[in-house]
Amino acid sequence: MERRRLLHAGAGLVAASVVGPALTPARALARTAEGTGAPGASPPANGAAAAGTPGPCSDQPVSTYGTATYTAAIVGMTVLGGHAYVVARGQNPPLLGEIELGPGKLTRTVRLARGEGGWAATVSGGQVYVGTYPVPDLYRFDPATGAVTRLGTIGPSGGFVWCLTTAPDGTVYAGTYPRGEVWEYSPATGELRNLGVARPGEQYVRAIAADDRHVYAGTLPRGHVVVYDRSTGAKGSITPAPYGGAACLLARGGRVIGGFGRSVVDLAPDGSDARVIPMPAAERLVDAITSTGDGTVYCVGRPTGTVYRRDGDALVPVAAPTPQDEHRALFPLPDGRLLGGAGSGRVWWLDPNGGGSTTLELIDTAMAGPDPVQSLALGPGGTVHVGGHFSITTHRPAQGTSRRIPVSGEPKQLRTAGGRVYAALYPSTEVLELDPDRGTIRSLGFIGNDQQRPTDMRYARTIDRFLIASAPPAGRLKGALTVADRARGRLAVYHDVITDQSVMSLALDDRLSSGIAYLAGDTWGGGSVPPARPSATVAAFDLCSRTVLWEVAPLEGYASLQHIEVLDGVLYGVYKRLAGAWFAMDLRTRTVLRSGRLPSYGELTVHRGQVFASVFGGLVYRIGPDLDEAQPVLSGLGDGWYNPPQLAWEQRPSWHAWGVAGRELARLRLDPDCTLANRAGTTPPDAAVLESLLAN
Numbered sequence: 076m077e078r079r080r081l082l083h084a085g086a087g088l089v090a091a092s093v094v095g096p097a098l099t100p101a102r103a104l105a106r107t108a109e110g111t112g113a114p115g116a117s118p119p120a121n122g123a124a125a126a127g128t129p130g131p132c133s134d135q136p137v138s139t140y141g142t143a144t145y146t147a148a149i150v151g152m153t154v155l156g157g158h159a160y161v162v163a164r165g166q167n168p169p170l171l172g173e174i175e176l177g178p179g180k181l182t183r184t185v186r187l188a189r190g191e192g193g194w195a196a197t198v199s200g201g202q203v204y205v206g207t208y209p210v211p212d213l214y215r216f217d218p219a220t221g222a223v224t225r226l227g228t229i230g231p232s233g234g235f236v237w238c239l240t241t242a243p244d245g246t247v248y249a250g251t252y253p254r255g256e257v258w259e260y261s262p263a264t265g266e267l268r269n270l271g272v273a274r275p276g277e278q279y280v281r282a283i284a285a286d287d288r289h290v291y292a293g294t295l296p297r298g299h300v301v302v303y304d305r306s307t308g309a310k311g312s313i314t315p316a317p318y319g320g321a322a323c324l325l326a327r328g329g330r331v332i333g334g335f336g337r338s339v340v341d342l343a344p345d346g347s348d349a350r351v352i353p354m355p356a357a358e359r360l361v362d363a364i365t366s367t368g369d370g371t372v373y374c375v376g377r378p379t380g381t382v383y384r385r386d387g388d389a390l391v392p393v394a395a396p397t398p399q400d401e402h403r404a405l406f407p408l409p410d411g412r413l414l415g416g417a418g419s420g421r422v423w424w425l426d427p428n429g430g431g432s433t434t435l436e437l438i439d440t441a442m443a444g445p446d447p448v449q450s451l452a453l454g455p456g457g458t459v460h461v462g463g464h465f466s467i468t469t470h471r472p473a474q475g476t477s478r479r480i481p482v483s484g485e486p487k488q489l490r491t492a493g494g495r496v497y498a499a500l501y502p503s504t505e506v507l508e509l510d511p512d513r514g515t516i517r518s519l520g521f522i523g524n525d526q527q528r529p530t531d532m533r534y535a536r537t538i539d540r541f542l543i544a545s546a547p548p549a550g551r552l553k554g555a556l557t558v559a560d561r562a563r564g565r566l567a568v569y570h571d572v573i574t575d576q577s578v579m580s581l582a583l584d585d586r587l588s589s590g591i592a593y594l595a596g597d598t599w600g601g602g603s604v605p606p607a608r609p610s611a612t613v614a615a616f617d618l619c620s621r622t623v624l625w626e627v628a629p630l631e632g633y634a635s636l637q638h639i640e641v642l643d644g645v646l647y648g649v650y651k652r653l654a655g656a657w658f659a660m661d662l663r664t665r666t667v668l669r670s671g672r673l674p675s676y677g678e679l680t681v682h683r684g685q686v687f688a689s690v691f692g693g694l695v696y697r698i699g700p701d702l703d704e705a706q707p708v709l710s711g712l713g714d715g716w717y718n719p720p721q722l723a724w725e726q727r728p729s730w731h732a733w734g735v736a737g738r739e740l741a742r743l744r745l746d747p748d749c750t751l752a753n754r755a756g757t758t759p760p761d762a763a764v765l766e767s768l769l770a771n
Contacts, residue, residue: 131730132749136709140472143715143740144463145479146446147420147437151196151205151239152404154414155218158182159406160203161416161437164192165464165717166444169207171216171223172437174422176408179433181440187214188225191447195239196404199247200262206236206249209764213249213260213267227267229258233763240324242285242305250280250292257283257292257303270308273301277320278603279549282333284324289344291331293321296550296603300324300333302344313346323364323374332372334361339374339390352388355381362402363415373413373427375402378483378503382413382425396423396432399483401502419465419481438479445738447717452489452496453725458511459733459740460496462486464717467498469511470740480514482507487718488532490541497561499529499543506543506559506566517564522557524568527601530554531580531638535592538618542592546577549770552600552607554578556592556616572623573614575607576600580638582646584662585681591624592616593646593662595636602770611636613646613660627665629658637719640679640686647686647699651676654762657688657698657705671698671705675762677719683727685747689720689734697747708750713737 151162157177163170169190173183187193187207193214195206203216211234213226229236235252242248247260255277257270273280273292282293290303291313298319303310313331314320318340321333332341339361342349354361358376366372372385373393380400383390401418408414413425420437437443450462459470467486468479484500486507491497496509497519504522509515522529522545531544541559554577558567572578576596584591594614598606610628613636617624635652644663650656655673660666677690679698686699693712696705712720715735722732722743730746 131746132744134744136744136749137712137736138742139736139739140470140741141477141739142445143448143451143470143735143738144446144461144466144468145438145443146464146466147440147443148418148446148464149403149416149420149437149442150192150194150418152416152422153196153198153203154406154408155198155201155203158218159414159416159422160196160205160216161422161442162193162196162205162207163420163442163444165446167191169193169205170442170444171203171205172440172442173218174435176414176424179422179424179435181435181437181442183221184441185216185221185223187223188212193236195236195249197239197241197247199241199245202262204239204241204247204260206239208235209233211236211251213247213258226260226265229267229269230254230256231763232761233766237279237281238283240283240285240290242290243287246285246305248283248285248290250283252280253278255280255294257290257301259290270303271310273310274299274312279320282321282324284326284331284333286326286329286344289326291324291326291344293324293333295320296548296601298335300331300346302346313342313344315340315342315346315349315351318349318351322360323362325364325366327366328370332364332366334364334374336360339364339372339385341372350388352385352390354390355383355392357381363405365405365407365413367407373405373407375405375415377401380417382415382427384427393427394425394430394432396425396434397421401484419483447738448715448735449717450486450489450498451721451723451733451735452491453723453733454491454496454511455494459723460489460491460511461740462489462498467496467509469496472740472742478511478514480509480516482516485717487529488543490532490534492534492536492541492561495561497532497534497541497559499532499545501529502527502548504529504545506541506557508561519559519561519564520566522555522566522568524555524570525551525553526555526568526570528577530578533581533583533592535583535618537588537590540618542581542583544578544581544594546579546597547601549601549603552576552598552604554597554600556581556594558618558621567621569616569621572616573612573626576611579636579651580648580678582639582641585641586644590618592618593639593641595639595648597635597651599635599652606634610634611650611652613639613648615662625665627660629660629667630656630670637676638678640681642681642684642686642700645700647679649673649676649679649688649690655690659699669699669703671703673698673705678721680722680724680732682724682732682745683730687722687732687745689722691716691720693720693736695722695743695745706747706750708745708747709743712741712743715739 190207193207211230277294279295318335324333446463486498506519526545543557553571573596580595637651658670675691695709
């Protein structure tokens with residue numbers, strides 16, 4: 076949703092502004108060349124028509140239609156002198172942008188060596204430091220010369236540098252995932268040193284702060300604040316019971332202040348004298364925190380995006396410069412204003428006394444670029460809807476136009492019904508209804524119930540309801556099934572419907588009037604917690620009684636299902652752990668008929684009596700019916716997906732589906748009789764990188 080006019084649950088219809096006009100192909104290409112990032116659709120690269128051509132295998136297997144979705148989303152942010160520095164997410168390699176604070180304009184961009192983004196940024200000695208993912212590198216950028224130096228790698232492939240801070244003497248400290256370590260870099264000596272795991276069993280150091288004597292690390296998922304003695308290396312917990320780890324920390328004036336869940340906690344460096352200031356009821360957590368020269372504390376709440384000022388033991392709302400947005404950082408400026416960075420790619424300046432604000436839209440600058448695709452759905456009239464970071468783009472390939480509408484998160488799932496587009500968002504779990512013609516958005520509400528990540532979504536036509544699968548945050552196991560009534564705008568949530576598992580996928584029984592949905596589980600839940608069950612299971616859920624009828628583990632010992640589908644009374648599934656393992660199970664006897672192994676995992680679809688698997692690595696296979704081995708259909712599509720790859724099929728009798736080739740929207744010919752012409756080279760995906768990106 077658009078950040079200036081964002082919806083709350085139940086707020087009704089609001090017109091969503093569109094970034095840039097609908098573009099013809101020529102204008103789209105011209106504006107992209109200028110670096111504006113405005114979305115547009117280009118004609119098929121090979122001249123193929125949108126409709127089929129004579130002969131089932133005569134056209135090209137892949138026709139591309141321009142960038143699928145653009146982004147200027149940011150993660151890391153810091154300030155040095157009269158400039159702010161922001162790091163884009165989802166662009167490979169990462170893009171570092173320099174913003175001149177006076178006129179509020181982007182003045183320079185620089186590419187880092189590798190990775191997809193950088194959550195962490197700080198400054199020391201007139202230099203900018205950035206920590207990246209999914210290769211956890213530490214970089215130094217010299218604004219005077221424009222030089223970028225990679226200082227070292229501080230973790231395994233798939234790792235994150237989650238946070239950076241600078242001590243008063245200029246020493247830089249970093250917190251990492253998945254080993255939960257604190258690292259120290261000395262600009263004076265160039266030494267990079269591992270200070271060790273902050274807390275055994277904790278995978279994340281998510282927040283970090285430092286003063287003259289100590290370094291403070293906020294860990295997740297269980298949540299601790301660990302203090303390191305900078306001289307001796309001794310460490311211990313100063314976690315203020317019953318509050319867990321901090322999402323943001325600062326050390327100022329002999330105090331340690333942080334966002335702990337729904338509270339701001341102010342404590343002494345030894346953990347004593349804890350003062351708790353609760354966030355207003357509308358907020359779920361503290362996104363960012365800062366203090367001014369006189370010690371005044373400001374913070375930003377999620378999900379409302381409201382800036383609060385601490386007044387004694389209360390938080391007083393100031394303004395919401397970008398409502399409903401996630402926030403990455405908050406800084407005081409010398410002129411008394413506050414500077415904030417929102418995850419969607421908005422940088423704002425706020426007068427905390429008068430409440431007035433101005434905003435820079437990075438999507439309209441050279442920070443914009445092709446985004447990894449979150450989700451995809453085919454709508455009426457040949458429209459193709461693509462979910463990206465904080466946006467949904469509606470493409471009309473026949474007209475060569477596209478329209479980008481901002482939303483308040485990542486649309487992990489998109490589906491269409493009745494001329495509308497429905498989206499389930501991460502991390503808020505909000506469910507949206509979008510009218511792509513009018514550009515209006517309606518909120519159906521939030522799943523909540525300790526859920527964070529929508530994983531699958533199906534439209535049950537017989538009951539006119541959407542079914543949504545979801546997973547909890549890190550450190551928790553229990554997922555949920557949500558039944559969404561789009562007419563009434565109501566959500567019914569069935570928490571822990573598969574005991575101690577997240578719900579990864581849904582499939583509807585294709586037998587007439589069965590009224591059964593099948594749910595696929597993941598024993599890892601939200602991750603970073605030991606499983607409570609040995610095997611992932613499939614559960615049959617009665618949509619009338621809203622109860623589980625039975626539950627079975629198709630393949631014993633396999634921990635995580637990724638996706639399932641049903642065809643003619645047979646349930647097909649693909650696993651995430653063991654990655655790429657697939658099976659076909661008779662639903663009447665609940666016995667596995669066939670099983671095999673794909674190179675990776677992804678999503679399954681059924682079309683024209685065939686079962687297809689679209690998996691990471693740019694690969695499409697056919698796994699049923701009655702196949703003992705998976706049959707390759709198409710390869711060489713690249714790695715343009717952020718989430719497990721999806722296919723959106725055209726209506727019968729077409730063998731074409733919409734998907735992604737690289738980061739371009741693509742129409743794919745998937746006729747099983749044309750597979751020999753469809754084969755191309757492929758590179759197996761890095762399992763560690765996939766795991767970390769999908770978990771974070």
